[in-house]
Each structure stands twice: as C-alpha cells, then as structure tokens.
Amino acid sequence: MVKTLHAVTLALIFASPATAAEPEIVPHLQNISVTIKAGFSEGSGVIFKREKHSFVWTAAHVVAGLRKERKAVDAKTGATKTVVEFDDAKVVKVLVEDGRTVGRYELDAEVIKYSSADHGEDLALLRVRAKGQFAEGTKFYKAEKPPQLGMKLYHVGSLLGELGSNSLTDGIVSQRGRLINKTIYDQTNATSFPGSSGGGIYEAATGKYVGMLVRGAGEGFSLYVPVRRMRGWARKVKVDWAMDETVKMPGSEPWKNLPIEDVK
Numbered sequence: 001m002v003k004t005l006h007a008v009t010l011a012l013i014f015a016s017p018a019t020a021a022e023p024e025i026v027p028h029l030q031n032i033s034v035t036i037k038a039g040f041s042e043g044s045g046v047i048f049k050r051e052k053h054s055f056v057w058t059a060a061h062v063v064a065g066l067r068k069e070r071k072a073v074d075a076k077t078g079a080t081k082t083v084v085e086f087d088d089a090k091v092v093k094v095l096v097e098d099g100r101t102v103g104r105y106e107l108d109a110e111v112i113k114y115s116s117a118d119h120g121e122d123l124a125l126l127r128v129r130a131k132g133q134f135a136e137g138t139k140f141y142k143a144e145k146p147p148q149l150g151m152k153l154y155h156v157g158s159l160l161g162e163l164g165s166n167s168l169t170d171g172i173v174s175q176r177g178r179l180i181n182k183t184i185y186d187q188t189n190a191t192s193f194p195g196s197s198g199g200g201i202y203e204a205a206t207g208k209y210v211g212m213l214v215r216g217a218g219e220g221f222s223l224y225v226p227v228r229r230m231r232g233w234a235r236k237v238k239v240d241w242a243m244d245e246t247v248k249m250p251g252s253e254p255w256k257n258l259p260i261e262d263v264k
C-alpha cells in the first residue's frame with residue numbers, strides 16, 4: 001500500500017525554502033506545474049505538450065477515487081465483462097503576477113492511462129480536454145545513466161493541495177534504486193507534503209524532469225518514480241509519445257485505441 005505523506009503544520013512549508021535558483025528555470029517549472037483535484041483528493045501534476053494537446057503526468061493514487069467499474073456485454077462474444085472508467089479530474093492553474101495571486105482557472109481532464117499504486121506503477125496520464133491552454137511543457141531527462149548521487153534537484157508541487165500550489169523546494173539525489181515491493185524508486189531530501197504526490201522532480205541545472213514524487217516519510221525523505229522507470233512503462237503501454245516529442249504519435253488521438261487501466 002502507498003503510504004501517504006504525513007500531514008504537518010503549514011508553517012513548516014515556508015520554513016524550508018529552496019535556495020537561490022536560476023531565474024529562467026524556476027518560472028518555467030512553476031508554469032508547467034498544476035494542481036490535480038479528484039473528488040476529495042488533491043495532488044500535483046506536470047504538463048507535457050504535444051501538438052495542440054496538453055497532457056498531465058501525475059500519480060495514480062491521486063486520481064484513484066475517480067475510478068469506476070461497470071458490467072457490460074461483449075457485442076462479439078456475448079460474455080459479460082468488466083469495464084473500467086474514470087470520471088474527469090480537474091486541472092487547476094493558479095496565476096501569479098508581480099508577486100501576487102491574481103486568479104485561477106480550472107479545466108477538465110480525462111484519465112487516458114492508469115497503473116494503480118497497489119498493483120502497478122502508481123502512474124497516471126491525463127489529457128486536458130480544452131486544447132491550446134498551456135504555453136509551456138516539461139522536457140524529460142534523457143541521459144542513459146541515472147542522475148548522480150548528490151546532484152541538485154528542485155521539486156515543484158501543490159504542497160497541501162491548491163493552498164500551496166507552485167511551491168518550490170530543493171534537495172539532492174540522496175539514493176538511487178530503492179527496491180520496495182519489487183519496484184524501483186530514487187530518493188531525495190527535497191521537502192514534500194500531502195499534495196506533493198504527482199509533482200515533478202527536476203535537475204536544478206537544466207530544469208529537466210527526472211522523476212515523479214509519490215511517497216514521503218517526513219521532511220527530508222521522499223521517494224520518486226525515476227524517469228527511467230516511467231519511460232519503460234510508457235513504452236510498454238504505448239504512450240511513450242507522451243514523454244518524447246521525437247516519438248511519432250500513432251494517429252491524431254491514439255489514446256482512444258488503448259485500454260485505460262494497465263495491470264502489472
């Protein structure tokens with residue numbers, strides 16, 4: 001079972017600010033970060049743009065409450081089958097100008113690929129239904145080798161949900177290849193809180209996405225899904241075009257030909 005991030009006081013968020021960052025990188029990371037609302041759950045997500053579409057990578061446990069099952073009769077065989085469906089999530093973007101929050105907008109997003117936290121990879125891919133709503137998207141870390149221990153990282157997420165949207169914390173790669181229930185995670189000391197789940201972990205020097213934060217055990221210990229694991233899963237379930245702009249999309253709406261849920 002996924003352990004949710006331990007709740008702590010709001011004051012601690014602001015007691016652990018990130019150190020000085022490259023001025024052009026931080027605004028970009030905040031621009032591509034969104035809050036995900038899924039029923040009573042709130043988490044974080046990261047935008048990836050592909051042509052006119054905006055996709056959002058987040059943790060499966062953030063949107064798990066939207067999952068539904070229904071029985072249906074297979075038109076070809078006449079057998080009864082279970083159909084998995086998802087209600088739409090809400091993607092929320094808080095707008096800040098000149099050091100002040102000036103508004104927010106909320107968009108519907110469909111869950112197009114899902115691998116559960118309990119029996120899969122704890123990954124979900126969403127598509128924002130409205131086209132052309134985001135000017136920027138993330139770029140994924142593509143080096144063959146995992147990031148080096150000690151490499152400086154940033155985390156941007158919705159710490160404590162929308163209340164802490166676009167919060168920036170920093171840390172380093174603390175360890176690589178943690179094996180938990182036969183699943184690989186990397187570790188960072190970047191501060192995370194409830195609501196951080198699904199948020200991006202980035203190489204501080206370049207702003208490249210190196211992983212998705214999914215687990216925490218208090219300040220200073222967070223686990224993230226490394227991008228190498230995300231890429232392996234994306235290839236297996238045929239959504240690697242949602243991580244790599246050089247991979248050709250198989251059609252204008254390829255997600256419509258894929259089952260939503262992946263069982264590990």
